[in-house]
Amino acid sequence: GLHSVHNIDDLRALAKKRLPRMVFDYIDGGADDEVTLRANCSRYDAYALNWKALVDISKIDMTTTVMGSPCAAPIIVTPTAAQRLFHPRGGETAVARAADASGLIYSLSTLGSTSIEAIAAETDGPKWFQVYVWKDRAVVETMLERARAAGFTGLILTVDVPVAGNRERDLRNAFTVPPKISAKTVSQILASPRYLFDMLTTPKITPANFADADPEGDGIMGYINRQFDRTVTWEDARWMKQVWGGPFAIKGIVRPDDARRCIDIGADAVWVSNHGGRQLDGSTATIDALPDIVHAVDGQAEVILDGGIRRGTDIIKALALGARAVAIGRPYLYGLGAAGEAGVGRALEFLTTSLERDLALTGVTRLSELGPDFVRRPPL
Numbered sequence: 001g002l003h004s005v006h007n008i009d010d011l012r013a014l015a016k017k018r019l020p021r022m023v024f025d026y027i028d029g030g031a032d033d034e035v036t037l038r039a040n041c042s043r044y045d046a047y048a049l050n051w052k053a054l055v056d057i058s059k060i061d062m063t064t065t066v067m068g069s070p071c072a073a074p075i076i077v078t079p080t081a082a083q084r085l086f087h088p089r090g091g092e093t094a095v096a097r098a099a100d101a102s103g104l105i106y107s108l109s110t111l112g113s114t115s116i117e118a119i120a121a122e123t124d125g126p127k128w129f130q131v132y133v134w135k136d137r138a139v140v141e142t143m144l145e146r147a148r149a150a151g152f153t154g155l156i157l158t159v160d161v162p163v164a165g166n167r168e169r170d171l172r173n174a175f176t177v178p179p180k181i182s183a184k185t186v187s188q189i190l191a192s193p194r195y196l197f198d199m200l201t202t203p204k205i206t207p208a209n210f211a212d213a214d215p216e217g218d219g220i221m222g223y224i225n226r227q228f229d230r231t232v233t234w235e236d237a238r239w240m241k242q243v244w245g246g247p248f249a250i251k252g253i254v255r256p257d258d259a260r261r262c263i264d265i266g267a268d269a270v271w272v273s274n275h276g277g278r279q280l281d282g283s284t285a286t287i288d289a290l291p292d293i294v295h296a297v298d299g300q301a302e303v304i305l306d307g308g309i310r311r312g313t314d315i316i317k318a319l320a321l322g323a324r325a326v327a328i329g330r331p332y333l334y335g336l337g338a339a340g341e342a343g344v345g346r347a348l349e350f351l352t353t354s355l356e357r358d359l360a361l362t363g364v365t366r367l368s369e370l371g372p373d374f375v376r377r378p379p380l
């Protein structure tokens, strides 16, 4: 159980034990050979920390703001699709409540399985909404209006999904969202009685924020697939920023020239991400992409980084190299799959307490003290 969880890897093992194989693999897996998935985690090891000695660390302040949203620590809960798939009873609600309890920013995916309004009713904490540019611009505009009305204060445009990535674990498991009934999927679900019970006693898992969009006969997944528009460019991102009007982040940037374009169209944050290694395999580990992006952005926007954050020391390295905050995906999804809201809470607690201890060990009492002098970068 959760009492024997001491780090994110332990939570992962518990999730693996408790979830149907195909659901665990959907969370855990990446594209192709999973080179980028592994690199996102392992490349932090190439950066070494240089701590400061004999600093009064009796008071450590981890509070900050990101795109104007206040948070207790520089850790953002990333948008991830269909969270009720990972915990049918709790899903997004469990994640949003745990984020609120920890004072962290929550973000809701367009492909979420809980409505914008239901999330707003569960939490007064800071929340952002994530979108893709869809063909059906009217549906996007309606979602943005609803998000604004419900008190969401930031918008994230994800730009690393021009097409779906090649996730071979999902192909092997014959896994689809929502799961299709087959001998394989049924036997995997039967092997997880707790999950099966939850699934049978809660409403069907469906996308919750465009239920009224016209599915044209081939169902909601057919609708979603048709919405990913291959013609999307920077002009569409500019349109999105104008329609939204408020704090705006572009997620899925790894190149300095693209970071400059984000600033040109008025983005408030450049979000360094490769979708957790789920899209283009062989792309750069995010920690390696960060320094050049920070240099290109030159203080004109905030920089957020996600991918492979599993410990406080990973967070310190990213902040020292110029990120305003980091974001986490799988760490809280393992928690959600392992134990619902309590599991998410455990993941967030682990990351915030390990960040505080690691700041103490580094001799840092405020995040603004962190800079490149705390990190020895690997030779090229």
Ligand code: FMN
Residues within 6 Å of the ligand: 026, 027, 028, 040, 078, 079, 080, 081, 109, 110, 111, 130, 158, 251, 273, 274, 275, 276, 277, 278, 306, 307, 308, 309, 327, 328, 329, 330, 331, 333
């Ligand atoms: N990113 C999005 O912008 N929208 C999504 O709907 C979305 N769904 C995801 C679903 C899963 C199961 C996972 C693992 C990631 C998803 N992501 C999505 C990417 C995350 O927001 C984030 O970039 C990534 O998980 C960070 O890497 P990490 O898992 O190593 O922390």
